[in-house]
Structure formats: structure tokens, C-alpha cells
Amino acid sequence: MIETLKQHITNRLGKLPDNVELVLPHFEELVAKKGTLLLQPGEVCKYVYFIVEGCLQVYVVDKNGNESTREFYVEEQWTTDIFGFQNQIPxxxxxxxxxxxxxxxxxxxxxxxxxxxxxxxAAIYKQILEVSYNNTVYRVNTLTSLDALDRIKWLMDHKPKIMSRLSSKLIASYLGISAETLTRLKSKI
Amino acid sequence: MIETLKQHITNRLGKLPDNVELVLPHFEELVAKKGTLLLQPGEVCKYVYFIVEGCLQVYVVDKNGNESTREFYVEEQWTTDIFGFQNQIPxxxxxxxxxxxxxxxxxxxxxxxxxxxxxxxAAIYKQILEVSYNNTVYRVNTLTSLDALDRIKWLMDHKPKIMSRLSSKLIASYLGISAETLTRLKSKI
DNA sequence: TTAAAGTCTTGACATATGTCAAGCGTTTTC
DNA sequence: GAAAACGCTTGACATATGTCAAGACTTTAA
Structure with missing residues (x-):
């Protein structure tokens, strides 16, 4: 597993064999089965996670108990509650x-x-922060300026792997629509 | 105007009279009247703006010509298209x-x-980036997990100044609803 | 292997929000 | 100071999407 991270880091920064060896020992392997919660509201996020294999969902639950997914993360991506992590707040x-x-x-x-x-x-962190911010900006703009059908098309174009890999229910929670609406709209494409 | 920025910086970092004087000369004063466009889609953002007085709107226009506001920025805030700016892309x-x-x-x-x-x-930039990211994360979560009425209440609670300072049309474009719906829902509070 | 749980689709109906139009008051501009 | 533009509210109606329920199919777990 560590090898994947080593590769990821050298890909980003070019060859820097010296400092990579400084970084890697700080990481701890973790195998988690489907459904495991790594963080809950109110809890302080103590870790940054690097995904070697699998998929993480970052979401909130509204007053009716519905889940809204802010983002999915897959192989070779980093996941954490950045702001809560950096400031060690819930x-x-x-x-x-x-x-x-x-x-x-x-x-x-x-x-x-x-x-x-x-x-x-530090440079990798800054890179991740900027890309994450940019993605979230895009996310706001697609949510507010595209209707449901165009958001589905957007997802198919920009994240086809997510679209095919996850259940309709999860996809719908990302798109901000119900699973039934997703079914119906998909047939219109 | 420069004095405001100097104050802003020292407030953030404590006293550091030496380096502030290195920073300030790089800033240029700019007075712009209501309606001025500082950036348009397709254009590469060449500046970071610090607001001494006034209000900036960051928005997109959808296929029907409707504006969707991602964010409003006011006094003592920084505005730019961060990702486009850092990478000098449109x-x-x-x-x-x-x-x-x-x-x-x-x-x-x-x-x-x-x-x-x-x-x-660099530390101020990192701070701004983290806060901006956090705000945008909140923005996604409020857009997807709150209904229109609760988004209005959220705005009144968290950004009362924005609410009273700007036109209903602008507020509505931020909340992701029509100006008419905003009028009607406000009477329900 | 079978029961249980979860998934996808479809129908009927409810609801939230949008659109268009009108009226009226306020602000801006020449 | 008059004309034009703009901003807010309200009504009537259209439309997109949600909710609930049922059935068929697939996956999971004992």
C-alpha cells in the first residue's frame, strides 16, 4: 500500500527520493469494510486519508433524514474535513x-x-487545497446553474467512473435529487 | 486605502512592521463604479482584489440567461478566481x-x-484559501440539504449584512431561487 | 440454500418553485 | 422635473421534482 503513495508523491513532484522517505513512515495502513464511518458530525477529524483502493463519501444528513453527498473520493485521492482538521474543531x-x-x-x-x-x-498540501477548492466552486456552480438533467449529463461527462461504480441512490444524493427522479431522467438521455 | 490593508494584515499576523512594508507597495488603488466587470468567463484573472469599500459578486450565467451567485464579498475580504489565477487559465x-x-x-x-x-x-494566502474552501463546502451543504425557506433563514442568521444591503434579485440569485419566491417565502417567517 | 435486505423501475398523486404579467412606488438620468 | 428604468409584491397558472407504494430483480448473510 505504501508503494502506491510513494508513486503518487513522486508523480506529483518529480523524483525526490530523499524526502519521500521522511514522509512515508508517518502513514499508517487501514483496511475498512463497506459502511465504516471514519468521521461523524461533532467529532474532531484527526486524520488525513489517502485512498489506495475503494471509495469514500463525504455527506451531511438533513432534517428529514436524507443524505446529501458533497463529494466522492476514489483511488489516489486525499480525504479529510480540511477545515476541521486544520483547526481541530468539530x-x-x-x-x-x-x-x-x-x-x-x-x-x-x-x-x-x-x-x-x-x-x-507543504507544496502537495497546497496543491490539494487549491484543487479541492476549485472542485467545490464548480460544484456550487453546477448545483445552482444547471437543472437536474444537465447535472446528470455533467456527471456522466466529468466523472463517468463515479457514475457507473456507485448505486443510483448514492448518485442521486450527490446530484441533489431523489433516486426516482434520477431513474426517470436517465431514460430521457 | 492602503492603511486599511495594513491594518488588516497586522490584525491577522500580529505586529510585523518590517515585512508589511515589503508587501504594501505591490498594491494598486482602484475605484470602480457599480456594475463594473472585473472578470469575465474566458478571461484570465490577473489580479487579487482586496475590498476597502463596496461589494463584489462572483457569479455564472446559465443557459436561460439567469445569474447564479456563488459568493458576495465585502469590506476587508479578498476576491479572485483563485484557481484560474494560480494557474493563469481562463x-x-x-x-x-x-x-x-x-x-x-x-x-x-x-x-x-x-x-x-x-x-x-504565504501564510495569509493559506489562511484565505482554507477559509474560502470551508465557506464553499458550507455553501454546497446548505444548497443541497436545506430547502429554500431554511436557506433564507440561514442567510439571515449568518450573513445579515448581505441580506439587508443587497437587492432581492441578488439575494435570490445567491439562494438559488427566483426573486418572486424570495418575496413569498420571506412573508412566512 | 434460503431468507432477508437492498436496488431499480414505474405509477399516481402532492408540493415547491418557476414563469409571466400587472400594478405601483422609488430611484436614476438627462 | 419629467421620463425612464428599476425594484418589490401579488395573482394565475405551468412545470419539475418529491413522496409513497408496489413489483421484479439482485446481492448479502446466516
Whole structure:
């Protein structure tokens, strides 16, 4: 599992064999089965997770008990409640394994140490932050400026793997519509 | 105007008189009247704006010509198309003055220089990035998990100044509803 | 292997929100 | 100061989407 992370990091930064070896020992392997909750609202997020295999869902639950998915993360992506993690304050979101997962996680203390000590690690963090922010900006704009049918098309075009890999119920919770509406609209494409 | 920025920076970082003087000369004053477009889709964003006075709207236009506002920014806030700016690629959003504005702007070149040379400036940028990301995450979650009435209440609770300061049409475009629906729902509170 | 749980689809109906139009008051502009 | 533009509210109606229920199919777990 560590090998995947090593590859991921060197891909991003070019060859830097020295500092990679500083970083890797701080990660801990974690195998979690489908349905495992890694974080709940009110809880302080202590880890950043790197996905070696599987899929994580970040979501909230509304007053009627419906889930709204903010984002799905898959292989070679990083997941955490960034703001809650950085400030060590309670989260407002759930993080759940929607498939069996092989994960690597790094603890808050190690993370802070590394960003301070290893510039390349800080650079990766900044990169992740900027990309995450950009994705979330896109997410707001698609949610507000596209109707349900166009959001489905958007998802098929931009995240075809997510579309085919997850259940309709999960996809619907990401698109902000009911599973029934998703079924009906898909037949119109 | 520069004095406001100086105050803003020292408030954030404590006293650091030396480096502030390195930063300030890179900013340029800009007065823009209501309606001025600072950025359009397809255009590469060359500046980061600091608002001394006024209000900026970041929005997109959908296929029917309707505006969807992603965010409003007011006094002492920073506005830019972060991702497009950092990567110098075309934006997908508009940035517009919805009031007469007094702004300070810093050019891409200066910005890169300063983040590389002045750690405190890089720290402010990281802070802004994290807060912006967090706000946008909240925005996704309120859009998908709250109905229109609860989104109005959310806005009144969390951004009362925005609510009273801007037109119903603008507020509605932020909430993802029509101006008529906003009128009707407000009477239910 | 079988029971239980979950998934997808479809129908009937309910509801929230949008659209268009009109009226009226306020603000802006020449 | 008059004309034009704009902003808010309300009504009538259209439409998109949600909710609930049922049936067929598939996957999971004992």
C-alpha cells in the first residue's frame, strides 16, 4: 500500500527520493469494510486519508433524514474535513466507506510536523487545497446553474467512473435529487 | 486605502512592521463604479482584489440567461478566481461590482514573488484559501440539504449584512431561487 | 440454500418553485 | 422635473421534482 503513495508523491513532484522517505513512515495502513464511518458530525477529524483502493463519501444528513453527498473520493485521492482538521474543531460532515477500502492515514501531529519541515509536502498540501477548492466552486456552480438533467449529463461527462461504480441512490444524493427522479431522467438521455 | 490593508494584515499576523512594508507597495488603488466587470468567463484573472469599500459578486450565467451567485464579498475580504489565477487559465465566472467600490489589487507576478519571498504573506494566502474552501463546502451543504425557506433563514442568521444591503434579485440569485419566491417565502417567517 | 435486505423501475398523486404579467412606488438620468 | 428604468409584491397558472407504494430483480448473510 505504501508503494502506491510513494508513486503518487513522486508523480506529483518529480523524483525526490530523499524526502519521500521522511514522509512515508508517518502513514499508517487501514483496511475498512463497506459502511465504516471514519468521521461523524461533532467529532474532531484527526486524520488525513489517502485512498489506495475503494471509495469514500463525504455527506451531511438533513432534517428529514436524507443524505446529501458533497463529494466522492476514489483511488489516489486525499480525504479529510480540511477545515476541521486544520483547526481541530468539530466536523459538520460524515465520512463513510461506500466500498471496502484500503487506506493510508496520517495523524494531525505528524501532518503539521511534515508541512513545517518538508517543503515538498507543504507544496502537495497546497496543491490539494487549491484543487479541492476549485472542485467545490464548480460544484456550487453546477448545483445552482444547471437543472437536474444537465447535472446528470455533467456527471456522466466529468466523472463517468463515479457514475457507473456507485448505486443510483448514492448518485442521486450527490446530484441533489431523489433516486426516482434520477431513474426517470436517465431514460430521457 | 492602503492603511486599511495594513491594518488588516497586522490584525491577522500580529505586529510585523518590517515585512508589511515589503508587501504594501505591490498594491494598486482602484475605484470602480457599480456594475463594473472585473472578470469575465474566458478571461484570465490577473489580479487579487482586496475590498476597502463596496461589494463584489462572483457569479455564472446559465443557459436561460439567469445569474447564479456563488459568493458576495465585502469590506476587508479578498476576491479572485483563485484557481484560474494560480494557474493563469481562463475563468468560468464573472466578478462584478454590485456597489461602487474602492479596491486594492495586486498583480499575478507580484503575488507569486511575495508568496515565495515573504512567509507571512504565504501564510495569509493559506489562511484565505482554507477559509474560502470551508465557506464553499458550507455553501454546497446548505444548497443541497436545506430547502429554500431554511436557506433564507440561514442567510439571515449568518450573513445579515448581505441580506439587508443587497437587492432581492441578488439575494435570490445567491439562494438559488427566483426573486418572486424570495418575496413569498420571506412573508412566512 | 434460503431468507432477508437492498436496488431499480414505474405509477399516481402532492408540493415547491418557476414563469409571466400587472400594478405601483422609488430611484436614476438627462 | 419629467421620463425612464428599476425594484418589490401579488395573482394565475405551468412545470419539475418529491413522496409513497408496489413489483421484479439482485446481492448479502446466516
Amino acid at each position: 466536523s459538520s460532515e460524515y465520512i463513510r466507506c461506500v466500498e471496502s477500502c484500503k487506506l493510508l492515514r496520517i495523524h494531525f501531529t505528524s501532518f503539521q510536523q511534515l508541512t513545517a519541515a518538508v517543503p515538498q509536502f | 475563468s468560468s465566472e464573472y466578478i462584478r461590482c454590485v456597489e461602487s467600490c474602492k479596491l486594492l489589487r495586486i498583480h499575478f507576478t507580484s503575488f507569486q514573488q511575495l508568496t515565495a519571498a515573504v512567509p507571512q504573506f
